[in-house]
Amino acid sequence: MYVRIFLAAGLFLTLRGDAATVPPQNQKVAVLELFTSEGCSSCPPADVLLQQVHGKTTQDGQLVIGISEHVTYWNSLGWKDPYSAETFTTRQEKYAARLADGQPYTPQAVLNGRVQLLGSDAHALQEALHGEAAKKSVDVTISSVDVQAQTIDLRFAVQGLAQGSEKAKPVEIVAVITDDTDRSSVLRGENSGRSLTHVSVARLMTTVATVRGDGEQRAHLALPSSLHLAHGAQHLVLLAQTTHQEEILGATSVALNVK
Secondary structure, eight states: EEEEEEOTTTEEEEEEEEEOOOOOOOOOOOEEEEOOTTTTSSSSSHHHHHHHHTTOEESOOEEOOOOOOOTTTTTTOOOOOOBBOOHHHHHHHHHHHHHHTOOOOOOOEETTTTEEEETTTTTHHHHHHHTTTTSOEEEEEEEEHHHOEEEEEEEEEEESOOOSTTOOOOOEEEEEEEEEEEEEOOOOOOTTTTTEEEEEEEEEEEEEEEEESSSSEEEEEETTOOOOOOSEEEEEEEEEEEEEOOOOOEEEEEEOOOH
């Protein structure tokens, strides 16, 4: 069943079903990265828009997997964002160099590594999703995940890449661990006094493999001691992204169940 969800810019984006971030096999995935900060007063509307679309399926069949990436350059302006990390600042800078004339800003969204837009602009997001629907993608699946306190071992497969060519373009497999939901009571800065809610908050992002063709692979992910997994509260997202942080060809997501 399709439902219409009211979006921040006063538009309606037709989405289907309840939130579900584990895509069925062969379902096309759209990855929406939001670069945000709790120190930025313009960011809460973008955080809300991400909440509204994350885990939903568009009318043309794309499952939207959102990733909230908190940057660090607002941290010296009154409030240190507890979810911020230089990893995400650097990732945004690379996107900005290619997509936004070298000018990172918040809230900035990047769809499938190809299209950048204002993170709170529902109309631009609707148009970008429509434009991405016909683009070629690959199928990424996770067959097993062994979660321990500080390590994750997984088996995954990629289908749909060119094979049998020495010149096949390599694809990086980027693993992202996200908190399903985070909340903050901001005490200082531009959002002082506000209670903020975030979804799919990136806590770790790292490249775990490079592939040139289809097939099953194994990967080992060591977790920093500062990252504590909680049963049923995080997801592992795998992105298949061409090198130099260009287009995202496919993605999948699975809930992490700590033993």
